[in-house]
Amino acid sequence: MHLRFLYLAYTAGLVVGSALPPLGYERRVFLEALSKRQASGESCYSGDAPQVKAPKSNVWAPISAQDNLDVWTLLHDPATGLNLTKPDDATVTDNYVYWIDTLHTNKSAVLPYIDGDSPAPAKYARAIIFEGGKANPDSQEYMIGPLPVSESTTVQKLDYIYNGGRGGSVPFNARSVDGIKSSVVTPLITSAMSNISDITAALFDGGVYFGPTDDRTTLTMTSGTPVSLDGSQGFRNILFRLPGSGSYLSPIDFYLLVDCPGTDPSHHSIKGYVTNSKFYPDEASLRAAFESGEISETYFQPEDESWTDVDYKPELGVRALEDQFSPQSIELGGKRYKVDPEAQYVEYMGWGFYLSYSRTLGIMFYDVKFKGERILYELSLQEAMAQYAGNQPKASNTVYHDTYYSFGTDMATLVEGYDCPFGSTFWNVSFHEQNLTTVNQDAICIFEKDTGVPLSRHRYGSSGGNYPFSKLGVVKDSALVIRAIATVGNYDYMLSFNYNLDGSLEVEVRASGFLQSSFYYPDQKKFGPRIAPATQGSLHDHIVSFKADFDIIDTANSFEVSDLVVVNQSQPWFPELGEFEQFEMNISYLETEKRFNWAPNAKAMYAIVNQNKTNVWGEKRGYRVVPGKSNLHLSVLNSPWSLKNSEMAKYHLAVTRQHDTEPYGNSVQNVNLPLAPQQDFSKFFDDESILQEDLVLWFNLGMHHFTRAEDIPVTLYTEAVSNIMFAPQNFFDRAQDGDLLNRRWIKYNATTDELTFDAYGVELPNCAIDIPEPVYGISPTVNEEL
Template identity: 30%
Template sequence: MPPFNRQSKLWPLVAFVMTVMAACLLIALIAVSSEETAAPVRTCGVGKVAKNHKSGGVTEDIEPAHPGPFHDLTSRELKSLRLFLESDPEINATKLSDQSLGSKALVESYVSAIDLYVPPKIDVLEHLDLDQPQPPREALVILFRGDKSPPVVEERVCGPLPDVVSCRMLKSDKRRNPVEFSVRPFNMLEFGALIEYLLHGAVEDKLGFLLRDSFGISYANCQNKPCLDFFTSPVATSLLGDIRQRRLWVWAHYPVEFYLLHPVDFALLAVLDEADPATFRVDKVWYAGKLYGSMGELVAGYNSSSIPKIKREMPKGGEGVFSSIHRRGENPSASPQRPPTLVEPDGKRYSLSSRQVHYLGWQFNLRMSSLSGPQLFDVRFRGDRIAYEISLQEIVVTYSAYNPMHQVTDVADSAGYLGMMARSLVPGADCPESSTFISSTVAGQLVKGPVRFPNAWCLFEHTSGLPLRRHMGYRFVHGSFYGGMLDSHLTLRTILVVGNYDYVIDFSFHQNGVMDVRVSSTGFLMVSPFNPVESPYGYRIQEHILGNLHHHLFHFKVDMDVGGSTKNRYSTLDIHKDKALLTTVRSAFDSFFNYLSMMMMMIIIVIIISQLELGGMSKQLLQENKNNERTMAWARHQLVVTTHKEDERTSSSPYAMFDSENPVVDFSQFSDDNDSLVDKDLVFWLSMGLYHVPRTEDLPLTATTGTKLSFSLAPFNYFPECPSMASSDATRMDLINSKEPKEGVMVERYYGKQKDTCALPVPTYESQVKENPDAALESSKFLGLL
């Protein structure tokens, strides 16, 4: 067969193979080009961002050039104020670059804290409601005047911001100014001096050998190992009988995570009456369950072996110790999976701009008071103002114990400047990853210039998984139908870390016009060294420690302006077996709402009506007007109603930790004038509390389950029907044909039939932390502000 013929017979085969290859190439080409042109899957929560939402749902960190009346002080304002304070000859604040811990620390003029001084309400309302110019912005400055004789604490109002021209002394009928130096808030300057002069000085000199003998460790000379840690319990001036005295119990703890769960049975009572740290001295000493009049007395007894002694070894730290919070134990999940997460399939339904939030009919302004923590202003629903101000006032914990340190421990946490304790909320742990994180900017003694804490707040929309409302009509005779919706709502959260405890504070806004304020407690317990004599005061929860019974108390201010009106009435609805009696409360004395006795009463704020629901009842057990109780007079009642007064801005002060001999703010005076409450601008002062009996399950951390306290503001005959009826979140079901039920059911989703998908956002927190570790944990910079 000639080659030609063979080739001619091969041609059809070659042609076929070529055709197949060409077809394959074409298909591949089409596939590649369609991959290039197909729309990528949208990331959940991104893409359809609500109007004015400038942050893209990650962080809100823009400081406006012209901040509104409630906006926190901006970096620019803080910087220019600082310069004024340093250059003003009367104030002469120590320059930031000159600041040091130790010897000079307390004898100069120090800026302890700076906060926005919110303008008077009347001026703000004229601005908001009557289009008047915005009142000038001013700052409240707390100055430690160690340079004065006698040293004092001054509160000054400085303004106008940003170009300050004067700092006047704050004048108020309800609080004195200046304030005794002895009742000043805690501060790192003092702690630095305490360490230098007492712990590393006199205590190490006299008791170093005893501490090493007894506990294997002392406060100093620890040979490159950690030394004893310390914690302080203030002794209130009412217990001392002299407001000029300042005493701290300084307890010793092993330096093991977490140190407060490792107390050793040793403490000293430090005398810090004078500003000059060279005068600091030790008064009494507690050792092995006994109190000694001086360090010398203890040493003499120890050397002669005439007193009980202790012999303990330093506990091994690391992941295995009971007090660490590394994961441990058998994982109930054989193969770990991620927990459920939140997605916002169509983007965010809220917006945030210049600290003002809008969400499905709600509107409010948020701010973080450096001194007292979270505050909301001008809270509105459907355009109507409900409250002018909702703010945390104070957090108190009172302890009981046999040992003198815990016995006197009645902690008023605003001495730690509550707002400065809100930092570093963690996405996916403290807040949903979909949250918008909001920064706070604060200034203090030990930092050069304003400090920005990036994640001081988080804002997120979520569902509790609970229906807000629903009904399923099953029966033909009454009609078969269904209507309901999940309770999707917006929550603004901050977490205040006050020493050992972490307080989670949530403000939630529901679609039916109800707003909740909730406090949950978590964190570490503060415990005592175990001793059988402590048994009436708590339970032994580990070999060496006893968890002391204590009482958490929280105080809130709610300045209600229902329907935008500053003329409100307060009524109670007394519920009997067969009737409910509405009573208008006419005076402040009559407004005292006490624990337990009136459980069946509702509180109603009349004119255009709103309802206040109280939760978290617990009676303050301290004896009235005795010892520390005087400084927390707000805790005597669950509710007190007064009329709005600029002189009664806060129910507590940063001095409350020490000032019970003569409280700087005495809340009991707020109702002394027994104001008429009829058609007046009413302020509701609410206290909530929780007894905490520590148990082994509080180790290593107290959980938030069972520790939540809350109050709600709800419309009451305000709207003709439930406002959530307008929500497109609802689902309705009907029979397709009510006469022929077998034809089936029709499901209506009011938000439409959307079938698109979105992809989970890629977590970015780890890379943010890599970029700026100090945003999460202090790692390269000291950000201590106190």
């Protein structure tokens, strides 16, 4: 047997059984030679990905820096009539631009271009403008286009994508809380806390708050969302914490409740104070309780916050051999995917797709094809929400929608070799702030990974002789990964999209980062355990909602349900059994739009199929929706804080008919309108037929976060993971592994007692491992002013 084949056979685990030759001299010699390859040889480091020209221009691409500047200029032109003040000079009663982003391009306008000879559709921007100068101040969204800006460009209200009844308008009290809006409330908070500084100093080891700019201040404050219920009221529920990078883990037992509706601070007031699980409606009642000794503190936060750092902690012990560099994934022999960086287009092993990006949703995928046939028109995140539980003001009312915080802008530099393998392809993302464009460098990585398991394998029965098989086939598996990590406040959301060799596509979400914790109350462990000296891990849900606009070959698709049902039946060849239980498939199709949950015990298979297209066996071609880890929905369905504004998170799955007027399952300002949402996802379901129509699947991933001490200092990615897969279901005539060359086909001849190997010309590269020095620093963002 050739020495190379012997090595590959052992390392792949292919040659098995009692007849194996010993791991003797030959293998030792080979392995020693392998380890001593000369560094002067050809490097295994693959360098840049080869380039390819995208089939069409990327019509989903973000607007350019020049477009942003031109839109900004147009909006501020007095002739436009918006009466805008630049944000740096604005007050809460002025009109000013909150942000500018790309408006999605309608699918109905895109398909004639990508599938035919029609011209590329016009591009538009969207802008949120805070209009505090109106008699009834609000936030209004506009659409600006076509771009580039010219005499034909118009500025119109962006109303058609919202179904809440107000179009793109959001009441002032419910609009996003920026620095300008906060500044109106800050004096009241500062005054209230300054008046009771003697109380807080005594209770919290010198903790006082005299305002954000006062040097005497030793506490920091936080207030989450929502800040209104339907726009008719405005409030802040404020929690105080120890300052520092680990403040999320250092809450103190003090809350300030503020009513702050409208733009006039004279209408704002203190609703009350909370400490020791008691509510005090005014300063007098709080002071009386303090002076009588009714209020005291038992638990105190550590002043040294090093316990919250994600650094080396030698006090945990020493692990043998951990001083050696850990295993790495290297793309030996060169990258096997191609890219068009300008068009943000990728090709890999039969896959082809475009990337886009927005400040609110992050990365999105369009025109996803496998072997030339479209599977998905769009795959995109729609919302990353969290809802908390607790018996105190902050946790009990906290609901986060992370698109509200511009999820995509928090996709920042990835650390090579740790966030992504060495040698990955890195792309930047750009977003716009006023007339500036910010570039987050190396925020997306692309790499091919070894999945660690074969794609397929079979050992055929023995034909006698020294080996326990006659034939053995094994196919190597790998996947292309597109990854980004968004650090939204306290959590680091890792999004990975895995394009697999067999035509399947996996979406995976992981969460790390700080818990938003609560002060520890011994009698409130039903809301989470004690995880630090004075800290309780707050029980909460993470629900990450996605949109998958399927086009299985074309836009005429159906949603097929294959239920496993148990039946009693008799069979004539088993007369002695009489009736016995058997299970079978009951195949049906959803007729109208529907929201629903995964069947118990996974007793149903769901697939998007094209009933007009069949494979060679006459089966309808489609893609199966395969549940993975932690496919869940929101626990509470009737909370006042998430009653109608979080409908996208309340079921595992939903199927609707595609409409250009329903591009998003949520609104970026919906979080502050739980009783009267700008976008009500439940209204998408109006009994429209979905039989052989253009379908959209909405699905939820996430975690019920049962907090634990092991969440300190940060939650671990290993457990906090959720995924789903879309896999071919009779889309092909056979498994998509026969055309892969990375395989071993081994035959045994019992007559001659010889093994023959076929590697199909694909051998282990004979090269030196020569990896560039990793970049341990974080690349800065770049601001470009045009």
